[in-house]
Amino acid sequence: MGSLRIVVVNSIIEADQEDDEQLSAQAVRGRALRIGLLEAGYDIVASLPADIFLPERIAQLQPDMIIVDAESDARDVLEHIVIATRDERRPIVLFTEDEKRSSMEAAMAAGVSAYIVAGLQTARVKPVLEVAMARFNQEQKLLTELSDTRLKLADRKIIDRAKGLLMARQNLSEEQAYQKLRQLAMNKNIKLADVAQRIVDVEDLL
Structure with missing residues:
Protein backbone atom coordinates (compact mmCIF):
# COMPACT_ATOMS: atom_id res chain seq x y z
CA MET A 1 0.00 0.00 0.00
CA GLN A 121 -4.39 17.44 8.86
CA THR A 122 -1.22 15.69 7.81
CA ALA A 123 -2.02 12.69 10.04
CA ARG A 124 -5.41 12.15 8.36
CA VAL A 125 -4.03 11.76 4.86
CA LYS A 126 -3.08 8.07 5.09
CA PRO A 127 -6.34 6.73 6.63
CA VAL A 128 -8.40 8.82 4.17
CA LEU A 129 -6.49 7.36 1.22
CA GLU A 130 -6.78 3.81 2.55
CA VAL A 131 -10.57 4.14 2.91
CA ALA A 132 -10.83 5.66 -0.59
CA MET A 133 -8.78 2.80 -2.06
CA ALA A 134 -10.91 0.15 -0.31
CA ARG A 135 -14.11 1.83 -1.48
CA PHE A 136 -12.84 2.09 -5.06
CA ASN A 137 -11.81 -1.60 -5.11
CA GLN A 138 -15.23 -2.61 -3.78
CA GLU A 139 -16.98 -0.55 -6.49
CA GLN A 140 -14.78 -2.06 -9.19
CA LYS A 141 -15.61 -5.56 -7.92
CA LEU A 142 -19.35 -4.81 -8.10
CA LEU A 143 -19.00 -3.35 -11.61
CA THR A 144 -17.07 -6.43 -12.77
CA GLU A 145 -19.69 -8.76 -11.28
CA LEU A 146 -22.46 -6.76 -12.98
CA SER A 147 -20.61 -6.89 -16.28
CA ASP A 148 -20.07 -10.67 -15.92
CA THR A 149 -23.77 -11.20 -15.18
CA ARG A 150 -24.77 -9.17 -18.26
CA LEU A 151 -22.30 -11.14 -20.37
CA LYS A 152 -23.68 -14.49 -19.12
CA LEU A 153 -27.20 -13.32 -19.87
CA ALA A 154 -26.20 -12.28 -23.41
CA ASP A 155 -24.41 -15.63 -23.90
CA ARG A 156 -27.48 -17.54 -22.74
CA LYS A 157 -29.71 -15.61 -25.15
CA ILE A 158 -27.46 -16.37 -28.12
CA ILE A 159 -27.16 -20.06 -27.15
CA ASP A 160 -30.95 -20.32 -26.87
CA ARG A 161 -31.34 -18.70 -30.28
CA ALA A 162 -28.80 -21.08 -31.88
CA LYS A 163 -30.55 -24.06 -30.25
CA GLY A 164 -33.85 -22.88 -31.68
CA LEU A 165 -32.33 -22.64 -35.17
CA LEU A 166 -30.85 -26.17 -34.95
CA MET A 167 -34.13 -27.56 -33.64
CA ALA A 168 -36.05 -26.01 -36.56
CA ARG A 169 -33.47 -26.81 -39.26
CA GLN A 170 -32.52 -30.34 -38.24
CA ASN A 171 -35.68 -31.40 -36.45
CA LEU A 172 -33.85 -31.91 -33.13
CA SER A 173 -35.11 -31.85 -29.56
CA GLU A 174 -33.81 -29.09 -27.30
CA GLU A 175 -31.41 -31.51 -25.58
CA GLN A 176 -30.11 -32.84 -28.93
CA ALA A 177 -29.58 -29.28 -30.21
CA TYR A 178 -27.67 -28.38 -27.03
CA GLN A 179 -25.47 -31.51 -27.29
CA LYS A 180 -24.76 -30.69 -30.94
CA LEU A 181 -23.64 -27.18 -29.94
CA ARG A 182 -21.41 -28.62 -27.20
CA GLN A 183 -19.87 -31.12 -29.61
CA LEU A 184 -19.14 -28.35 -32.14
CA ALA A 185 -17.56 -26.21 -29.43
CA MET A 186 -15.35 -29.10 -28.25
CA ASN A 187 -14.30 -30.00 -31.79
CA LYS A 188 -13.34 -26.42 -32.60
CA ASN A 189 -11.99 -25.80 -29.09
CA ILE A 190 -13.96 -22.58 -28.64
CA LYS A 191 -16.62 -21.37 -26.20
CA LEU A 192 -20.18 -22.57 -26.52
CA ALA A 193 -21.43 -18.99 -26.92
CA ASP A 194 -18.93 -18.40 -29.78
CA VAL A 195 -20.23 -21.46 -31.68
CA ALA A 196 -23.79 -20.26 -31.08
CA GLN A 197 -22.85 -16.77 -32.34
CA ARG A 198 -21.43 -18.27 -35.57
CA ILE A 199 -24.59 -20.26 -36.20
CA VAL A 200 -26.73 -17.15 -35.61
CA ASP A 201 -24.44 -15.05 -37.86
CA VAL A 202 -24.74 -17.57 -40.72
CA GLU A 203 -28.53 -17.59 -40.31
CA ASP A 204 -28.59 -13.76 -40.40
CA LEU A 205 -26.52 -13.75 -43.61
CA LEU A 206 -28.93 -16.16 -45.27
Missing part, protein backbone atom coordinates in the same frame (compact mmCIF):
# COMPACT_ATOMS: atom_id res chain seq x y z
CA GLY A 2 2.88 2.34 0.83
CA SER A 3 4.24 2.65 -2.69
CA LEU A 4 1.06 3.97 -4.30
CA ARG A 5 1.93 6.25 -7.21
CA ILE A 6 -0.04 9.46 -6.79
CA VAL A 7 -0.76 12.45 -9.01
CA VAL A 8 -1.84 15.59 -7.17
CA VAL A 9 -4.06 17.95 -9.18
CA ASN A 10 -4.15 21.52 -7.89
CA SER A 11 -3.83 25.16 -8.80
CA ILE A 12 -0.17 25.87 -9.23
CA ILE A 13 0.60 28.91 -7.09
CA GLU A 14 3.39 31.23 -8.14
CA ALA A 15 5.60 32.69 -5.40
CA ASP A 16 4.34 36.23 -6.06
CA GLN A 17 0.71 35.11 -5.59
CA GLU A 18 1.13 33.82 -2.04
CA ASP A 19 0.12 37.23 -0.62
CA ASP A 20 -3.45 36.59 -1.75
CA GLU A 21 -5.30 35.25 1.31
CA GLN A 22 -7.22 32.50 -0.47
CA LEU A 23 -4.21 31.35 -2.47
CA SER A 24 -2.07 31.51 0.64
CA ALA A 25 -4.52 29.20 2.47
CA GLN A 26 -4.41 26.86 -0.51
CA ALA A 27 -0.60 26.88 -0.46
CA VAL A 28 -0.63 25.92 3.22
CA ARG A 29 -3.10 23.09 2.54
CA GLY A 30 -1.08 21.94 -0.44
CA ARG A 31 2.06 21.73 1.73
CA ALA A 32 0.19 19.80 4.46
CA LEU A 33 -1.03 17.37 1.83
CA ARG A 34 2.45 16.81 0.38
CA ILE A 35 3.94 16.28 3.84
CA GLY A 36 1.15 13.82 4.74
CA LEU A 37 1.70 11.86 1.54
CA LEU A 38 5.47 11.73 1.89
CA GLU A 39 5.31 10.80 5.60
CA ALA A 40 2.93 7.95 4.78
CA GLY A 41 5.44 6.68 2.21
CA TYR A 42 3.45 7.48 -0.92
CA ASP A 43 5.17 8.29 -4.18
CA ILE A 44 4.07 11.67 -5.61
CA VAL A 45 4.82 11.27 -9.31
CA ALA A 46 3.57 14.74 -10.29
CA SER A 47 1.66 17.87 -9.26
CA LEU A 48 -0.43 18.96 -12.20
CA PRO A 49 -2.73 21.89 -12.95
CA ALA A 50 -6.31 21.02 -13.96
CA ASP A 51 -6.14 22.01 -17.61
CA ILE A 52 -6.87 20.51 -21.02
CA PHE A 53 -3.56 18.60 -20.96
CA LEU A 54 -4.50 16.73 -17.78
CA PRO A 55 -6.04 13.64 -19.48
CA GLU A 56 -2.92 13.25 -21.63
CA ARG A 57 -0.56 13.63 -18.66
CA ILE A 58 -2.49 11.10 -16.55
CA ALA A 59 -2.45 8.63 -19.45
CA GLN A 60 1.35 9.05 -19.65
CA LEU A 61 2.00 8.80 -15.91
CA GLN A 62 -0.45 5.95 -15.15
CA PRO A 63 -0.85 6.80 -11.43
CA ASP A 64 -2.60 4.46 -8.97
CA MET A 65 -4.59 7.33 -7.47
CA ILE A 66 -5.49 10.95 -8.19
CA ILE A 67 -5.75 13.51 -5.41
CA VAL A 68 -7.52 16.78 -6.14
CA ASP A 69 -6.72 19.79 -3.96
CA ALA A 70 -9.46 22.29 -4.79
CA GLU A 71 -10.19 25.46 -2.84
CA SER A 72 -13.88 25.76 -3.66
CA ASP A 73 -15.91 25.02 -6.76
CA ALA A 74 -14.13 21.94 -8.10
CA ARG A 75 -16.46 21.32 -11.04
CA ASP A 76 -14.02 22.48 -13.72
CA VAL A 77 -11.28 20.37 -12.21
CA LEU A 78 -13.60 17.35 -12.05
CA GLU A 79 -14.58 17.73 -15.71
CA HIS A 80 -10.95 17.32 -16.76
CA ILE A 81 -10.48 14.38 -14.39
CA VAL A 82 -13.63 12.62 -15.59
CA ILE A 83 -12.27 12.84 -19.15
CA ALA A 84 -8.86 11.65 -17.93
CA THR A 85 -10.25 8.58 -16.15
CA ARG A 86 -13.13 7.71 -18.48
CA ASP A 87 -11.39 4.77 -20.16
CA GLU A 88 -9.34 3.68 -17.18
CA ARG A 89 -10.95 4.27 -13.81
CA ARG A 90 -8.82 5.25 -10.83
CA PRO A 91 -9.56 6.18 -7.23
CA ILE A 92 -9.98 9.95 -6.87
CA VAL A 93 -9.76 11.76 -3.52
CA LEU A 94 -10.97 15.35 -3.35
CA PHE A 95 -9.83 17.73 -0.60
CA THR A 96 -11.87 20.93 -0.69
CA GLU A 97 -13.38 23.78 1.35
CA ASP A 98 -16.69 23.45 -0.54
CA GLU A 99 -19.34 22.21 1.91
CA LYS A 100 -22.29 22.45 -0.52
CA ARG A 101 -24.24 19.18 -0.73
CA SER A 102 -24.78 19.72 -4.48
CA SER A 103 -21.01 19.92 -5.00
CA MET A 104 -20.46 16.71 -3.07
CA GLU A 105 -23.17 14.88 -5.01
CA ALA A 106 -21.75 16.11 -8.32
CA ALA A 107 -18.28 14.93 -7.26
CA MET A 108 -19.52 11.48 -6.25
CA ALA A 109 -21.45 11.16 -9.51
CA ALA A 110 -18.25 12.06 -11.37
CA GLY A 111 -16.47 9.12 -9.75
CA VAL A 112 -14.81 10.65 -6.68
CA SER A 113 -14.11 7.93 -4.07
CA ALA A 114 -13.67 10.29 -1.10
CA TYR A 115 -14.83 13.89 -0.64
CA ILE A 116 -13.03 15.53 2.28
CA VAL A 117 -14.18 18.97 3.41
CA ALA A 118 -11.90 21.29 5.39
CA GLY A 119 -9.40 20.43 8.06
CA LEU A 120 -6.67 18.73 6.10
